[in-house]
Amino acid sequence: MRVAIIGCGAIGSIIAKAIADGAVPAELVLLCDADRKAAEKVSGFFKRKPRIAESIEEIVNSNADLVVEAASQGVVKLFAPKILSSKKSMMLMSVGALADEKFFDKIKKVAEKKRVKLYLPSGAIGGLDALKSASAAKIYEVTLTTTKPPNALKGAPYLTEKGIDVGKIRKKTILYEGSATEAIKKFPANVNVAATLGLAGIGVKKTKVRVAADPSIDKNVHEIFARGDFGEFKFKVENVPSPQNPRTSYLAALSAIATLKKITSPVEIGT
Numbered sequence: 509m510r511v512a513i514i515g516c517g518a519i520g521s522i523i524a525k526a527i528a529d530g531a532v533p534a535e536l537v538l539l540c541d542a543d544r545k546a547a548e549k550v551s552g553f554f555k556r557k558p559r560i561a562e563s564i565e566e567i568v569n570s571n572a573d574l575v576v577e578a579a580s581q582g583v584v585k586l587f588a589p590k591i592l593s594s595k596k597s598m599m600l601m602s603v604g605a606l607a608d609e610k611f612f613d614k615i616k617k618v619a620e621k622k623r624v625k626l627y628l629p630s631g632a633i634g635g636l637d638a639l640k641s642a643s644a645a646k647i648y649e650v651t652l653t654t655t656k657p658p659n660a661l662k663g664a665p666y667l668t669e670k671g672i673d674v675g676k677i678r679k680k681t682i683l684y685e686g687s688a689t690e691a692i693k694k695f696p697a698n699v700n701v702a703a704t705l706g707l708a709g710i711g712v713k714k715t716k717v718r719v720a721a722d723p724s725i726d727k728n729v730h731e732i733f734a735r736g737d738f739g740e741f742k743f744k745v746e747n748v749p750s751p752q753n754p755r756t757s758y759l760a761a762l763s764a765i766a767t768l769k770k771i772t773s774p775v776e777i778g779t
């Protein structure tokens with residue numbers, strides 16, 4: 509499998525390292541980052557250096573079989589339709605872009621028409637296997653509670669909108685409660701998992717999200733509660749933040765590696 513990566517930050521560089529180390533049976537053919545230095549650093553992991561693309565267009569026109577997006581929701585919106593149309597499968601990390609139902613339907617149709625796949629890794633959460641099984645019957649409620657150290661929420665549009673200075677938060681504070689659709693707009697770099705959870709369960713609109721800041725923790729904590737005909741489940745993960753980007757959990761990058769392994773393996777475990 510020939511892979512191209514867009515975005516050589518916290519997630520992209522960990523995925524590339526796994527390919528360079530032979531942990532994933534794939535060849536990295538192209539890298540792209542708005543910051544060329546980031547792409548050069550990642551290219552340095554390889555004996556046989558992947559080419560650095562000058563633009564995402566170059567990836568669209570390449571011979572890659574799979575394009576990994578680990579850049580931004582904007583990149584997904586602008587380029588996923590073109591990349592899928594050029595008969596390449598995609599693995600998306602900026603899943604928040606798919607909270608826009610019209611856009612999601614559009615790229616799903618393109619993937620279907622071109623007979624390629626769209627892979628959405630579990631990211632920073634777990635429990636999606638059980639939720640997908642449960643969604644074969646009725647599900648009544650899915651709630652995600654995300655608690656992060658205040659610093660990890662820095663830069664979220666919601667904080668600017670409300671004039672909240674995270675540096676002044678002294679105790680655990682619930683900042684937001686509402687639909688996943690709104691949460692993704694208000695915390696775009698923090699709750700991509702809300703979109704993945706919504707798409708795996710009862711839809712993004714009906715999925716509820718709570719976002720809290722807690723200065724006493726040093727992990728990104730995600731708790732999922734789901735209730736349906738199957739019964740109910742609770743899932744909690746306390747994620748180590750990635751050293752390169754505190755907003756991103758290490759598990760998110762590991763889930764991308766696991767997805768690449770799943771794609772290339774003859775055996776699939778779990779739902």
Ligand SMILES: NC(=O)c1ccc[n+]([C@@H]2O[C@H](COP(=O)([O-])OP(=O)(O)OC[C@H]3O[C@@H](n4cnc5c(N)ncnc54)[C@H](O)[C@@H]3O)[C@@H](O)[C@H]2O)c1
Nearest residue numbers: 515517518519541542578579580601602631632700756760
């Ligand atoms: N699904 C999940 O669970 C999950 C978890 C964490 C992060 N994410 C999302 O995954 C994405 C990557 O996360 P990260 O922590 O690696 O981010 P990061 O900021 O560490 O790295 C992103 C990289 O993409 C590059 N980039 C941005 N826009 C670009 C463009 N238009 N063209 C080329 N390069 C571009 C940046 O220069 C940067 O090097 C983000 O959108 C993030 O919100 C998803």
